[in-house]
Amino acid sequence: MIEDEFFKDKYALLDVNILSEMTKSKRAEKFRSVFEFLKNNNIEIFLTDSTCFEFVGFSRNKTNYDFLKNWIKKFPIIPTRENDIKLATLISSIYKCCHSDISPKQISYCDCLYAAQIVKFEGRAFLVTTNIHDYPVSLFDIKKISIIEYDGKAVFVAFMAYNERKWRELKSKFENSGYEKTIATLTL
């Protein structure tokens, strides 16, 4: 399959929402198809320390904290670096610039950090999320969607990938934004 060729031997960053959805369902094995897909395509899973922060943050006492912290350690966790934060900030501004209807409150710092990892690693890593709205298709491509059903509920697991053309276009649009207004003000 063509789509599988895209994924082969790549890296998958798991958004905290898929981890949360799996734990909440208490039927984690329902997500087996997602993990088998990753395994069959030799895709290495990783998380970031912001995933760790969000997920372990569910705990409200030390026992929960220790359990969730040990659980999350099953995956490699990469640290957030200064450049990641800079890139996440840029992405947040690009979102706001290109989607004027979006409220700044709707943009999550952690989601921007995930987006930054995908942009940073260019085509080598993709994101697995249960909320496509957190990652605008104006910037990312939805390469695959898996539907997981449990308790009469459907969860859409999306595999979002970096698109260099979209990134360049949005970045260029952002870099040229605001100047028209400034020139108009100067002329006045």
Next chain:
Amino acid sequence: MKVIIIYFKFMDLIKVKENNEKIYKGSRLNKEIKFNWKEFNLDKFFEDTNKAGEIIEKKEKEDYDRG
């Protein structure tokens, strides 16, 4: 002599800059991410995930009951 030392220090600086850029471009992915499917037991993972779910739900229920 001083010129030679300055030259080498300058070259070192360039090297550090190049390495940082290389690291940032993603070459560290395979160094930093060590995920081995052979060592990853999917069934155990699902079992532990369900346990984590129970812990979270139990705590949320306690909080809810407490009002």
